Amino acid sequence: MTKYFRSNVDAMASYVPGEQPPRGTKIIKLNSNENPYPPSPAALEVLRNIDGEWLRRYPEPFGGEFRQAASKVLGVPSDWIIVGNGSDEILSIIIRACTEPGRKVVYPMPTYVLYRTLVEMQAADILEISYPEDYSLPLKELIAADGSVTFIASPNSPSGHVVPNEDLRKLASQLSGILVIDEAYVDFTESSALDLVHEYENVIIIRTLSKGYSLAGLRLGFGIANPKLLDGLFKVKDSYNIDAIACAVATAAITDQAYKNSCVAKIKASRNQLASDLKKLGFLVWDSQTNFLLVQPHQGNAEYLYQKLKEQKILIRYFKQPRLDDKLRITIGTDEQNQTLVEALTDLLATKHKG
């Protein structure tokens, strides 16, 4: 039999993203942590005015325009920024550059499911360390494992918790490899680990425009790190990894902080409301510093509720895996969407009780 793929590729499972129904499907979509509000009007204006000439030519290879804009917003020099086709691409670049068979990639579980897929592609060894029930960082084990790459999502998905900077500092100072701090949800929290890039050469912070800036479809993410670290990453990135349109639209979006902040304020208020409504329905609700909630229905009927809501065209996320299979992850929608969800859950729980 002909064998087309490396054995690690044959052996790996495909990444299963949240369901993405075709555009125009009438559905309340609370399963992929997208922002319920439209992108910045300034960003959409740039999109409408894209010049054909920009598309005739190859784009600037490093997304220079976006790096300049992000540099102003974040207060870091532009050569400390690497831009990618979504932050997923930055994660992938890190794996390609820093791992090899026999070297470990380490992360606490449960976390972002894609990490595992990216590592399996590269045939590196994986060490998953369980978070304790209180989601404190398992520092001793992470340090002892000393991975070539250590991933920490903070705020984490699907737990929604933030890892304290003190713990991240201890980790960064003890590891011989790279510490990747994935801040996809940083816009919804008060704190950030950005300062650590100035203190530790082995730290890279990952950000995205997909969540806070309502641009998941555009595909633009970036990393911030010491240029010494970025040098190696630039070597393995695709030569033209950010297209001219994404770069221009994202530049306008990140420059419009006022708009992003106003959307985030609405989402945080809705998050509090939804958390309180779900608690009234008897759900356990984890504290969240993100645009989603991890919740546990009281009768262990998470999968049932997920299925029933799907029949009613409300999509939320259910992970059939240890520790999560009795829980649901719900993206914060508009107040109207959240209300529809709460009403549907109220009815479902009432019916279940009768039965």
Ligand SMILES: *Cc1c(COP(=O)(O)O)cnc(C)c1O
């Ligand atoms: C959504 C998400 C990403 C991916 O973001 P993109 O920029 O859309 O690729 C990365 N990390 C975590 C933890 C996420 O939840």
